[in-house]
Amino acid sequence: MSKLIEMINITKDFIQGDDIVHALKETNFSAEEGELIAIIGPSGSGKSTFLTILGGLQTPTTGQVLIGGQPFSKLALKERSKVRFEKIGFILQAANLIPFLSINDQMVLHNRVLRTKPNQERIEELYTRLDIKKLQKKYPNELSGGERQRVAIAKALYHDPVVILADEPTAALDTNRAFEVIKLLAKQTKEQKKATIMVTHDERLIEFCDKVYVIVDGVMSRKK
């Protein structure tokens, strides 16, 4: 299977006062089609640094990130935004939903930015897959936490990205809801042939993931 996203010899250093902080020590990582990968570790361990470098929000000190075999982290900031917009789907902690858009409008925001026509078929398909058809006219504040994250997954999948990056997607959910959302995420990752990389400190979710990495003090190691 092909590597959808790849990190080659990445390090990230910060300068803090007179000290250099090694937030991420030399890291190699890749994710393949259909894989749901969890990154766990205590807070401040470098998980977020890892995810933001993967998503192109930060530039690594050394090494590079490839998406679909193409250079990503070496692109200029503006280009990187463009690639990120096309090839990465985000699911964030508090759900990346815009409070004043109905669920239908959330889905087509991507089209609005690109000035293209919405793909109604795709929307219908995702609504069915994630069982959110009945929510389509509602606003985020009218949804429960679980519903919101289901919408966020649909939104992240809508534009057919290569990779999905999830930052604590279950943080606001109780155990049952969290399990439900992660199962859905795992299923969609397989069916839609994406690679999903999820940062979490919730170790209960590990059983649903294909691979698990732990980051401690900037050093990443395979756990499962």
Place this chain on the structure above:
Amino acid sequence: MFLAWKEIRHSKAKFGLIISVVALVSYLVYFLTSLAYGLASSYTNGVTKWKADEIVLTVDSNNNVMMSFMNNEDYDSIDVQDGKRAKLGLFPAVIKDADDDTKDTREEIYVFGIEENSFIAPKEVITSGLEDNEIIADSGLKELGYAVDDNVRVAGTSLTWKIVAFTEKATYQTAPILYANLATWRELRYGSSSSDSFSAVVVQGTATLSSDTPLQVYSISEFISNLPGYNAQVATFSIMIGFLIVIVAFVLGIFIYVLTIQKTSMFGVMKAQGISNLFIGNSVVAQTIIITGIGVAIGLILTLISGYFLGGFVPFAINPLFYIGITIAFFLFSILGGLFSVRAVLKIDPLKAIG
């Protein structure tokens, strides 16, 4: 546009308040402009009615038409090629109704002494004529109870004049004008019609003076701006209106800025997803434009309604050109206010959205 409009539709109460502030201030600005223009017009209607280019006064008058004394010799020394010239006598008076002694009201007016066939005569003169002791009066006098064939007595004199016609928009320094022939005007000014004296020569075209005449040519705009109080009044209103427009821009700018700051985390998430600054900035500016557009439209409608009902009580006059100018100023300044917030959007760090 998409985001901007959706948000306004979603938060109707919040945006309703902001729009109503813009609407009220723009209402004030439009209304004030109409009043200022109405007042300024009532200073100058009688002058603009001439459709003249220049006015000739004596040098000694210091551009005060009331202090200008000219005679036929002066008139002959003014040469107008491809144009017209007309003698004008100008003097203030107070009149009262001569037919009804029970009416104890007096009106301050200006008497314009004119030649019946000159270009500065109101057009009503064609049908009414203008014999000695006859006058054509500003139609404003109709509202004060005067009618055609009424007689008016000039206070402090034994003169009695008969109104033969009314003419529209004939005011000078906010007072109504009575047009009389020069002989009648001289009776008022000098107590006798035997002299050949008058105040000024109004010129259509360009006047050339023969050398060593004690006369001076003024453009009509110079003449108007020298009317007592005119410039001060126009400046006062202009400053008020200008400030109000700037205040609206500030208020709107602050509103939009606060809204933008409130949405920092949302914009951060959008930027993290790769949505460009351009798209977000555009929607902030589009929102400013929508708010201004709706607010200004409401303000304008309120102004027209008020003008319709208050037109008789206050000097309300509509000048579409001013409305267009003010509207453009509103949009320009509020976009500037909106751009201030775009700067804040540029500074939002998408990293904050993660971790």
